[in-house]
Amino acid sequence: MTNKPHDQQDTPKTEGMTEMDRREFLTTTAVVGGAMVLGFWLPPRSAQAQTGVAAEPWYRESLVPEINAWITIAPDDTVTIRVGQSEMGTGVFTSNPMMVAEELQCDWSKVRAEYASANRNVREKAPEWTLKVPGEGLSDPAGGGAPVMLGNANGVYRRMSTNSSGSVREGRYYLQLAGAEARERLLLAAATLWGVPASDLVAKDSVITHAATGRRTTYGAMAARAAQIQLPDPSKITIKSPDQWTLMGTEQKNRDVPLKVTGQAVYSVDVRLPGMLYAAAKACPVWGGDVRSYDFNAIKDRPGVHSAVRFGGPRTRESAVGGGSRTSGGHVSGGVAVVADTWWRAKTALDAMPIEWDDGPNATLSSADMRQAHFAAVEDPSAKERIVIDEGNVDAAMGRAATVVEATYTLPYVGHAPMEPGSAIAIVTADRVELWTGSQHANSALTAAAREAGIAPEQVFVHQMFLGGGYGIDNGNTRANQQAVAVAKTLNGRPVMLMWSREEDWGFGLRPRPMGLGVLKAGLDADGWPIAIEVRTTGDYSGDQATRGLTASPYFVPNYRFESRPRRFHVPFVQRRATGSSINCFYVESFIDELAHTAGKDPYLYRRELIARNPAPPKPGVGGFNQRDNWLKALDMVAEMSGWGRPLPEGWARGIAIDDRRRTTRPHTTVCAQVHTVSVSRRGQLRLHRVDVALDEGFSFVNPLSVRKQVEGQIAWGYDDAMYQEVTIRDGHAVEVNFDTYPISRMNEYPREVNIAFFKTNKWLYGTGEEAIPQVAPAISSAVFQITGKRIRSLPLRHHDLSWG
């Protein structure tokens, strides 16, 4: 067709929008049974934006020299940096390459990022000299900080998990070493070529110069030589400290953004392979259950339907009440998948297929039952697992207190609710597995796929995608990967994309943050200061997640007792953004607010006084409250920023809260204090107007812009936990499985004003992916109390009548 159709010529240009015109198209849709034809104009596959990230971000074998496993360099100086963490919005595809590029001293505008290979991580080991963390730990700005999760992660890409706020904390030192080593080898290559000492050369922006003679060359020209050269003693390599950084510590836009604003970014659900089939799956929604029977004959003649595949059964695990159901490899529930030529056909066929479930022994459990069990557990003197902190003599102090304050707090199960549903694409042949997935744990995805397929890990290849949200959802789990591999095994090497419906994703796929019960009691002296505090908690968590923030009170009190008794059910809980802090901080910050009110004192000043009373200097080491001065800094900063104390209209109030996400077995903290300015109408309509955040940046962030975005997003997350979110269990399964019953707040509720300020402290941070969440709910609840007189001891707020006056 050469002439523009008539109506297109007359149509006014509409801001660059490209119209689809029926008469200028390629018909790509087959007519099926005379049903219909849709004509579409296919836009040409957009040229890869100059973003430095491929739309399909997985690892590629390099055609240009690989200097080390992390870095390849092309003749035109394009540097490809491999990323071991998963891009789910926290910006690792930018910040991880920044850590390498800082040391490499390459042209940052020519850096592209791609995922590292989990398969290579199985086959190759990291160089021995990279295993030692340089420097003196947490307080040494010149060193590599204090990684705590590397354990025996000695594969060439080291840690390939993205959780625990740990991308920078765990990976910074070896990423900096990788960049530095490559730089030194490039310099050595030029030095050798020119017959001059490497120390006479300068490397900057991918250019190497020899000042004395004016000779220059580029990384691209030296790459092949550098790839062959080894340093005589790489253990002498040092990494830059923050005062030497030129790229790290600067605001950088996330490099995948151009892909994400044009619809080009490929998520797991978007992968399309030749000959690919689609599968929709249902697993027994009562975790630990199985399929009893299904009737494929009822659906096999529907158009496009290929087969049904059972997975995970017969009963794969014991699932007794109280035994918990955390997966460590087996399928959480058995189920069945329907395979068809489109996902819609697979899903609708699956919905139509009669299935009988064997729900197992947990099929009668409800949230009410669990809550009752919690109340019994928190008192249970015979509980086997019990953590006890007992300082001073709490009972005696309570006995002589002028006032005793008691409060019981309850929190529900809450889900991750990512927007992308669980999915994976798998190809299984006799001796190989290919898996396309968006996983927070590429290593675990690989080993789980290997186990499911019965194939050696060295023959499993995981192609990582962008994730449409992570938030901890597949910690310890591999989402739909196992099911995809199970189905692919039946297809003789044909690819299959298995995808969960939203209802499956938030129903069976639920891996919630635990529900919790906290029973707190304080004895106050005549001036309202605590002389004894007792905290008793129960919930699914044990260990560090149960105790974080509670093994030592940040508010000075001479007598303190803390008891934690885990009580689990069959619900497959897992980590979720802010983990145990999101529970324990609600207890602590709500309770201190109650004490301040009982004492007739301002919530900010009451906290300040009690924090300041902690002995100086703060004890170093893990677990205990050792951040006194940093807490005071954060609290004072946020009080000033927010105008604390300035008059507000009637029906308005400010709530304050602070936390540092410290945990019993790690020394790191990230201190964050927040003030939430809230109004509640007399009829009980709550509005969050403004949030002020003071955030610890330690010695320095890597990418402050990404951190800012994270805090902005965490405010929405914490708000949703405070206001709306709750998963109830009925008949052993999750009830709220779509947006209509599990609400996510929208634009109209997001605060119109958000102020975020950073302050430096003399340490390396815990991280920033979760650290601004725990404060939100207690701060909002405090404001609600100040306005309405109603004390909030359970979430979500939508269950409370907030009317007042």
Added chain:
Amino acid sequence: MEPETPLLWVLRDSIGLTGTKYGCGIAQCGACTVQIDGAAVRSCVTPASQAIGTRITTIEGLSTDGSHPVQLAWTEFDVPQCGYCMSGQIMTAAALLHKQPNPSDADIDTQITNACRCGTYHRVRQAIHRAAGMHS
């Protein structure tokens, strides 16, 4: 395909335009938003048969090179985090600006109802105002 197949699945699975996303299937989240004759429409509940004879624009068609003002503003403010909701957000925002070139915050509140689990609303709002400013 069957005429009641939602437009979303025709776009994604039959045509291969995967920029439009599935988030809920019940028109609650907006990830599936496309434009039909310039209006924002949730394609997960729109039967393909209803789309015959209409002008459909998906994220891939908003511009050939990311140069639509909404896309430029989104990049300027570094809006996306995980990015999964963004096709729907952008198509909704572009439709709004076409109707109301200078929307107020209240307009944005009522017209941009897309869910974002990463919580990028702060930047979405700023970017919409910026994109509106690019026309004037």
